[in-house]
Amino acid sequence: MQSVEVDAENIIRIITPALDQSRHKGQAGKIAVIGGCREYTGAPYFAAISALKIGADLSHVFCTKDAAPVIKSYSPELIVHPVLEESYSVREEDKKIIASKVLGEVDKWLERFDCLVVGPGLGRDPFLLDCVSEIIRHARKSNIPIVIDGDGLFLVTNHLELVSGYALAVLTPNVNEYKRLVQKVLSSEVNNDDATQQVLSLAKQIGGVTILRKGKSDLISDGDTVKSVSIYGSPRRCGGQGDILSGSVAVFLSWARQHIEAADLDSNPAVIGSIAGSAMMRKAASLAFSNKKRSTVTGDIIECLGKSLEDICPAGSCSL
Ligand SMILES: NC(=O)C1=CN([C@@H]2O[C@H](COP(=O)(O)OP(=O)(O)OC[C@H]3O[C@@H](n4cnc5c(N)ncnc54)[C@H](O)[C@@H]3O)[C@@H](O)[C@H]2O)[C@@H](O)CC1
Numbered sequence: 486m487q488s489v490e491v492d493a494e495n496i497i498r499i500i501t502p503a504l505d506q507s508r509h510k511g512q513a514g515k516i517a518v519i520g521g522c523r524e525y526t527g528a529p530y531f532a533a534i535s536a537l538k539i540g541a542d543l544s545h546v547f548c549t550k551d552a553a554p555v556i557k558s559y560s561p562e563l564i565v566h567p568v569l570e571e572s573y574s575v576r577e578e579d580k581k582i583i584a585s586k587v588l589g590e591v592d593k594w595l596e597r598f599d600c601l602v603v604g605p606g607l608g609r610d611p612f613l614l615d616c617v618s619e620i621i622r623h624a625r626k627s628n629i630p631i632v633i634d635g636d637g638l639f640l641v642t643n644h645l646e647l648v649s650g651y652a653l654a655v656l657t658p659n660v661n662e663y664k665r666l667v668q669k670v671l672s673s674e675v676n677n678d679d680a681t682q683q684v685l686s687l688a689k690q691i692g693g694v695t696i697l698r699k700g701k702s703d704l705i706s707d708g709d710t711v712k713s714v715s716i717y718g719s720p721r722r723c724g725g726q727g728d729i730l731s732g733s734v735a736v737f738l739s740w741a742r743q744h745i746e747a748a749d750l751d752s753n754p755a756v757i758g759s760i761a762g763s764a765m766m767r768k769a770a771s772l773a774f775s776n777k778k779r780s781t782v783t784g785d786i787i788e789c790l791g792k793s794l795e796d797i798c799p800a801g802s803c804s805l
Pocket residue numbers: 524525526527528529604605606607608634635636659661662724725727728
């Protein structure tokens with residue numbers, strides 16, 4: 486089975502909202518990243534700042550108490566909530582009450598978000614992951630799209646019911662995360678000879694979630710179709726590029742959903758958002774690599790997000 490290479494730049498042009506003076510703050514998207522713990526502070530920052538640089542109006546991070554001051558210090562643009570707790574800071578007898586407090590803190594904000602990104606730099610602490618499972622359940626009840634990445638995929642692979650049958654979920658596995666998902670869901674090994682069929686089966690088996698399999702070409706399937714994005718890209722594999730991708734998909738998914746509703750179309754916003762997010766990330770990576778070559782790091786790619794979108798969809802053509 487062959488995947489279909491899509492015209493991703495055209496999709497970006499169609500769904501990117503025009504900039505005009507009638508719009509108010511928030512209409513271009515409010516994104517929240519659930520991630521950031523003692524070990525990882527870069528990943529949630531990369532995801533959240535990428536969402537802003539692409540054009541979201543507000544970008545929040547919900548992380549553990551010790552990750553918050555670090556993430557805040559990277560950028561005053563982000564709204565950082567130090568609400569998550571890891572087992573080491575919670576006594577056994579307090580776990581129930583602390584879990585409901587965490588949920589309460591997130592619930593206050595949840596309805597305002599157009600998309601969540603769950604997992605960049607989340608870590609794998611069991612108590613923290615239990616709380617995050619509850620956040621996913623609440624978001625799902627409110628029909629908020631969720632991009633699942635990094636340690637969020639570790640959680641979901643072991644608890645497929647969290648996303649199974651939820652069409653507004655996008656899973657963005659890297660090579661390791663994909664392998665674990667295939668083993669768990671299809672009880673088989675990764676088959677690179679028929680990668681298209683396998684990603685289709687995987688998405689179907691998880692009840693029509695969208696899978697964005699990252700690699701030399703990104704493969705995107707919701708169990709009905711398989712699209713590929715192979716344009717641009719870079720040979721540099723520094724850590725953090727998947728985090729840019731997750732923030733990017735969150736913004737484009739929100740824009741795709743708005744566009745599809747306004748134009749009364751019958752398309753899957755999760756697939757459209759994944760295609761656009763993938764192309765955006767790959768174009769910025771290619772541009773950064775042409776400037777920085779071997780020394781390219783994730784921050785350099787983030788700096789290229791603006792120019793990459795501008796080349797495809799110039800802001801100058803928007804009405805003032
Ligand atoms: N600057 C940063 O803060 C960055 C943080 N990152 C975060 O790092 C975390 C891990 O992402 P990776 O892409 O490295 O994940 P991978 O799953 O690719 O690898 C993680 C490590 O865990 C090991 N591992 C595999 N299966 C395991 C299991 N069942 N239990 C325990 N360990 C297992 C692997 O051998 C590997 O060393 C994520 O939260 C991710 O978002 C990355 O996004 C890169 C940048």
